[in-house]
Amino acid sequence: MASTPDLKIGQKLNEGKTKQIFELVDQPGLVLVQSKDQITAGNAVRKDQMEGKAAIANRTTSCVFKLLQDSGVKTAFVKQHSDTAFIAAHCEMIPIEWVCRRVATGSFLKRNPGVKEGYRFSPLKMEMFFKDDANNDPQWSEEQLLEAKFCLGGLSIGQCEIDIMNRSTVAIFEILEKAWATQNCTLVDMKIEFGVNVKTQEIVLADVIDNDSWRLWPAGDRSQQKDKQVYRDLKEVTPEAMQMVKRNFEWVSERVKLLLESQASGRVVVLMGSTSDIAHCEKIKKACTSYGIPCFLRVTSAHKGPDETLRIKAEYEGDGVPTVFVAVAGRSNGLGPVMSGNTAYPVINCPPLTPDWGAQDVWSSLRMPSGLGCSTVLSPEAAAQFAAQIFGLTDHLVWCKLRASMLNTWVSLKLADKKLQACSL
Structure with missing residues (x-):
């Protein structure tokens, strides 16, 4: 990728199905996350180009991360750089997808026969999946994650770190759920990933959160779904079908900007x-x-x-x-x-x-x-x-700050206990 006047782009550090990661030569500890116009499903079994998707995804991610950061959630996001890229802290990614569900649908129903679609989880249902395309991202337990003994960015992933990611996932979901409710839209489920900031050795929300990351049902009606499930459900990929998918993605990218606006004053x-x-x-x-x-x-x-x-x-x-x-x-x-x-x-x-x-x-x-x-x-x-x-x-923005403050207080206590236990050994 060519450098720009304000950024000196270095080597490509990683490339996934929908994005590329580049080092920033003049800004150690930071990277450029460049989105692609590619859309995939089923671990890229289905793969297509959707013109303009990179800009739509980048706009969505930037708004979501800004909402979370303004609330007080620690993320890798720094700022939006261009229509299709943003700057983030360099992280070593923890190869786990954390999935949080409010409503039972999709793969959960296949893995849990007998549960009716639409069953509402209160408290939220948490699941984790090991990122392994060759084996279709198998579901993992906490015990498997502990036994993996990952050490990333100088941080060993133990029970404390697992608990922090688990608790953070719930808080992040609830913040976004509250925000989407202002648009009369149900956040059905969501997947996120965490990384270890290589400079601070902190666990932070990383990767992206865009329309590939969640299910959104306006007015709680699945028939109005606006997320990538529409693409997954296509029987045949035609130009007309791809335009419909793109319109849904654009709808989300426009609405997500409204999540940053207060719905009340006081x-x-x-x-x-x-x-x-x-x-x-x-x-x-x-x-x-x-x-x-x-x-x-x-x-x-x-x-x-x-x-x-x-x-x-x-x-x-x-x-x-x-x-x-x-x-x-x-x-x-x-x-x-x-x-x-x-x-x-x-x-x-x-x-x-x-x-x-x-x-x-x-x-x-x-x-x-x-x-x-x-x-x-x-x-x-x-x-x-x-x-x-x-x-x-x-006012959802005030509520989100309160919710993030609860999370940060819990995390600080968890880390203090871990430090004390280490000193006692």
């Missing part, structure tokens, strides 16, 4: 009784920003100026933007109860604790008169998280 308004609490409130604002939620700080006292407190409340109620109020007041907390008694919006008490009267002051936030529903959260970061969980009910 904000957090922090009311503090005094500017002496500004540091506490800034922590709330910083945490809100990490979830992509606008946060505004105001100063008002429900004891000393209740009319002004209610005027500020009305200001944020009047424009129709969904709002969560956070009341920051120590000593005798009047802000939270007054706000809760006069607005239908959620109110969270987040009192700043002091060494002298902190424990006693908390009771003014906990002991509410009847008819009031404000909660009390002591940590400013946790108060922002609670607000994010409220907005996540209607």
Whole structure:
């Protein structure tokens, strides 16, 4: 592949059925992933050229990886380079396809006779397949993967790494499932691959996620499927049939861009009784920003100026933007109860604790008169998280950040335990 003005392309590192991987001479640790116009099925038993597929696949993958990265999932993706290629971290690929299923269909039914098509898996059904074209990618168990004793990119693949990939696959599926639901489209199942970043020795989501990677049923209707299954099901490959397949791929590549757009808007308004609490409130604002939620700080006292407190409340109620109020007041907390008694919006008490009267002051936030529903959260970061969980009910982008945060917390604990066990041996 010829170099471009901004990229010096080196040797070809790998080539698959639908893409090529090239080293980047001037950017060690990075590679160029170049898509092809080829479409295959049945381990390339069926193989055809589909003009424009490379650009469609690259556009789809770039949007999907951007959504996942913005959510907080670790991936190899760096940025889209051209219509048909993107830049990624150089990874040694783990030769396993992780398959996650929400709905029973396809090969699962053949391997599990008696299960009806459309059976819904809750929790998700996880499977793994060893990448071996000669043997049609046989299904593997965790025990087989452990016994393989893979060592890739300087990382030995043991139980910890298997658990991380398993847990990550579930989180990635749920994030994409939530995103596709905004387009009234069911993510039926999906296959993904992981690699070991050769620079960091971290396991990251790698390869591609495009219309070859999943089943998508608009409105949950299989007859409207928009994925590669349409190509697999062709009795005869004709120019007209290939145009139909291409239109489906284009439909997905256009819709996938919408997954990056918020379907709802909201904000957090922090009311503090005094500017002496500004540091506490800034922590709330910083945490809100990490979830992509606008946060505004105001100063008002429900004891000393209740009319002004209610005027500020009305200001944020009047424009129709969904709002969560956070009341920051120590000593005798009047802000939270007054706000809760006069607005239908959620109110969270987040009192700043002091060494002298902190424990006693908390009771003014906990002991509410009847008819009031404000909660009390002591940590400013946790108060922002609670607000994010409220907005996540209607904004998939906020929900996705919360879901990825759960995954990253779990992974950090898993790695910490692995490190501790290694030190104890």
